[in-house]
Amino acid sequence: MKKFIKLFFLFLVLSIFYGLYSYYGRLDIITGYSSKSTASVMYLAQRTMQSAANEDNNFPPINWADLAVNKESKSATATVAGLKKRTAIYREGLGAVLINDDYDENTPYLIPNRNITENNLPYPYGNLPQKDTIFSNVDYVKLNLSVKKSFDVENVDSLKTRAVLVIYKNQIIAEEYADGFDENSLHLGWSMTKSITATMYGVLEQQGKMDINQTAPIDVWKNDERSKISINNLLQMNSGLEWIEDYNTISDVTKMLFLDTNMTLSQINKPLVGKPNETWNYSSGTSNLLSGILRQQFSTHQEYLDFWYSALIDRIGMNSMVIETDLSGNYVGSSYGWATTRDWAKFGLLYLHNGNWNGEQLFDPEWSKYVATPTNTSNGEYGGHFWLNAGGIYPDVPKDLYSANGYQGQRVFIIPSKDLIVVRLGLASIDFNELLKGVLESIE
Numbered sequence: 001m002k003k004f005i006k007l008f009f010l011f012l013v014l015s016i017f018y019g020l021y022s023y024y025g026r027l028d029i030i031t032g033y034s035s036k037s038t039a040s041v042m043y044l045a046q047r048t049m050q051s052a053a054n055e056d057n058n059f060p061p062i063n064w065a066d067l068a069v070n071k072e073s074k075s076a077t078a079t080v081a082g083l084k085k086r087t088a089i090y091r092e093g094l095g096a097v098l099i100n101d102d103y104d105e106n107t108p109y110l111i112p113n114r115n116i117t118e119n120n121l122p123y124p125y126g127n128l129p130q131k132d133t134i135f136s137n138v139d140y141v142k143l144n145l146s147v148k149k150s151f152d153v154e155n156v157d158s159l160k161t162r163a164v165l166v167i168y169k170n171q172i173i174a175e176e177y178a179d180g181f182d183e184n185s186l187h188l189g190w191s192m193t194k195s196i197t198a199t200m201y202g203v204l205e206q207q208g209k210m211d212i213n214q215t216a217p218i219d220v221w222k223n224d225e226r227s228k229i230s231i232n233n234l235l236q237m238n239s240g241l242e243w244i245e246d247y248n249t250i251s252d253v254t255k256m257l258f259l260d261t262n263m264t265l266s267q268i269n270k271p272l273v274g275k276p277n278e279t280w281n282y283s284s285g286t287s288n289l290l291s292g293i294l295r296q297q298f299s300t301h302q303e304y305l306d307f308w309y310s311a312l313i314d315r316i317g318m319n320s321m322v323i324e325t326d327l328s329g330n331y332v333g334s335s336y337g338w339a340t341t342r343d344w345a346k347f348g349l350l351y352l353h354n355g356n357w358n359g360e361q362l363f364d365p366e367w368s369k370y371v372a373t374p375t376n377t378s379n380g381e382y383g384g385h386f387w388l389n390a391g392g393i394y395p396d397v398p399k400d401l402y403s404a405n406g407y408q409g410q411r412v413f414i415i416p417s418k419d420l421i422v423v424r425l426g427l428a429s430i431d432f433n434e435l436l437k438g439v440l441e442s443i444e
Contacts (some may be wrong), residue, residue, distance in 0.1 A: 025250055026061065027084035032258030033057070034065035035088040036098050038076035042069065043090035044322060044338055045186040049076075055427060073105075086258075095324030095336065100261060109329065112305040116319045124170060124346050125358045126317065133171045137444040140173070146438025147174045150430055160408075160427035162187065163341040166439055167349065167421040174439075175341075178426075186320060187425040189337045189344060190406030193323060194287045196312070196347070197333030198235055198371060198385030200294055202355070202363035203311045209297065216289075217296055218268055225272055231293065233276045234286050235384045236375040240274035241267060243283035247407065253284045257335060262328040264292025280378040284334035287385065288326075291333035301329060316350055316357045318343040335407075341423055347404070348412040348421040372402040396437040418443065 034057050041052035049069050057063055065078040074090040090096045093111030119126045143166065150161045162181050166174040175183070189196075204210035212231040221227050226241070233239045244251040256266040267285030274281070298304045308331060313321050320343045324336035339347075350357055354365035371384035380391025389401035397415070404412040409429035413422040413436065422439055424430070 024083075027080050028086065029250060029254050029258045030061050030080055031065050031078040031084045031086040032088075032098050033062050034067060034078035035076045035086045036096055036258070037062075038067055038069065038078070039074070039088035039090050039096035040188065040324065040336075040338070042076065043074045044095050044324075045188075047180075051180070093322070094329075095322050095338070097325060097327050098258065099327065103327070110302050110305055112309050113302075114309055114319075115314045121358075123172065123342065124167075124317070124349050127319075127342075130171060135168065135171075135173065135443075138168065138173055139442045139444075143174050143439060143442035144176075146435065146442060147176050149438065150424060150435050151176065151178060158428065159430055161424065161430060162427070163423065163425040164435070165341045165345050165421075165423040167345055168443060169419050170349065172342075177341075183342055184320075184340060186322075186338045186340060187344070187410070188406075189339065189404070189410050189425075190335050190408065191284065191287075192344070192404035192406040192410050192412060193333055193335055193337030194284075194385045195371075195404035195412075196308075196323065196337055197287050197290055197294075197331075199312060199347075199350075199363065200308060201231070201235060201290070202367035202371075204294075204297065205367065206355070206361065206363045207311075217293060218289075220268060229276045231290075234290055234293075236277075236280070236378075237282055237286055237382060237385075238277050238280045238375050238377070239283075239286065240272045240276045240279040241281070241283070241286070242270040242273045243267060243281055243285050245282050245284060256285055256288065257332075261326060262330065263288040263326045263332055263334070264295070264328075264330045265289075277376055280375050280382060282382070287334035288330070288332060291331050294333075295330060305329070305331075312362065315360075315362060316346050318346050341425055344404075344412050344425070345421050345423045348414050348423065351402075351414050352416060352419070352421060372400070394433040394436055396433055397440065401436075415440075 037056050038052045041047050041056055042049055064080050067076060067078050069076045075087055077085060077087040079085045086098060088096045088098045122128045122130045147164045150164050152159050162178045164176050201210055201212055212235060214231060216229050216231055216234060229239045245253045247254060256263050260266055267289040295304045308323060318339055321339040323331045326332055351368050354368045355361055355363035371386045372388060373383050374380045374388055374390045375382045381388055381393060383402060386402045387405045389397055389399055398417045400417050401413060401415045408427050411424045
């Protein structure tokens with residue numbers, strides 16, 4: 001019996017050591033995710049540490065982390081069994097960022113200048129209440145039932161939907177929030193931020209300052225086959241560059257988001273594994289490279305920081321939006337845009353109206369067609385940093401649908417043929433075909 005007990009404890013100890021060995025390399029990612037997420041939730045989204053722990057970080061292995069917060073320094077620190085301590089701090093105007101041992105809190109940093117003005121217009125061109133509008137062709141009972149199906153019922157939390165908003169002909173016709181959230185709550189869009197990044201190129205083209213058909217201005221590519229990669233190829237995720245986008249392992253994307261101090265460089269050193277315009281491969285590194293290329297278009301870092309807000313975000317009244325930066329001050333154009341549900345919907349409406357915002361043309365109408373045109377070898381699923389339904393991934397939805405998509409089921413759906421925007425935000429993906437089908441069937 002004693003021998004059996006000794007063997008059992010030996011097996012237990014060996015199992016623990018094997019587990020630590022197997023996951024040790026991932027601990028930096030785990031503690032980085034946990035501390036960064038917590039700092040953003042608490043100090044940007046203005047929610048509690050408990051909310052971050054119970055909801056945003058409550059999945060393995062992220063929930064292995066032990067957290068401590070310092071409200072005075074607006075920081076969050078995570079470890080796993082005392083190992084791999086990582087700290088994220090919040091900086092007003094720039095959001096939360098993971099810091100390293102070289103970080104000096106006394107070093108000054110630039111923040112974007114915001115032009116947030118209130119007007120006397122109803123939503124979406126202002127933030128005043130809309131006039132009551134009843135559409136005779138909308139079955140509101142059916143519509144609201146379809147929306148509610150996306151939310152958890154009877155204490156089943158598998159859907160994890162936080163918000164659904166439906167806009168028809170510029171009017172909000174359905175709006176629903178989970179407990180603890182409302183129209184003023186900020187939501188992380190994850191990869192919906194990619195569509196914001198791409199739009200900056202459309203704005204620059206409209207201003208006559210950008211030609212996306214030019215080759216990418218990357219010095220280290222000039223003397224090899226990568227010199228043929230165009231900005232268009234990057235926008236269409238069709239550069240042929242190597243990249244692994246896997247959030248469940250130590251991959252290119254997780255190393256970039258939770259280890260790199262300058263995320264615009266992550267894609268640059270990757271080799272070609274295909275041919276430009278012939279090899280589609282989804283890559284967050286490409287989006288951050290595009291953020292870095294945008295930085296090159298301005299003579300100062302301040303101009304780069306201001307441009308995203310002055311030329312687009314604040315121009316259309318997405319005043320709640322904050323795009324977080326990396327430690328080098330670059331916008332994390334792949335992943336870190338935050339905004340309210342209604343402000344995410346404004347972004348969709350800008351595209352629904354082909355770049356025209358209340359009479360002002362922010363980008364050429366052809367840009368909407370460009371981002372909604374299928375990329376070679378994407379099987380009709382992807383355009384210019386937007387996802388498409390051209391290949392029929394949603395069988396009960398018009399083929400002209402295109403959308404900004406993000407991790408864990410963030411969506412801004414644009415359906416031009418139906419004059420419709422549908423926004424869904426949450427912590428897990430849902431049956432989007434079912435949601436969209438129900439909304440569409442409620443409008444004759």
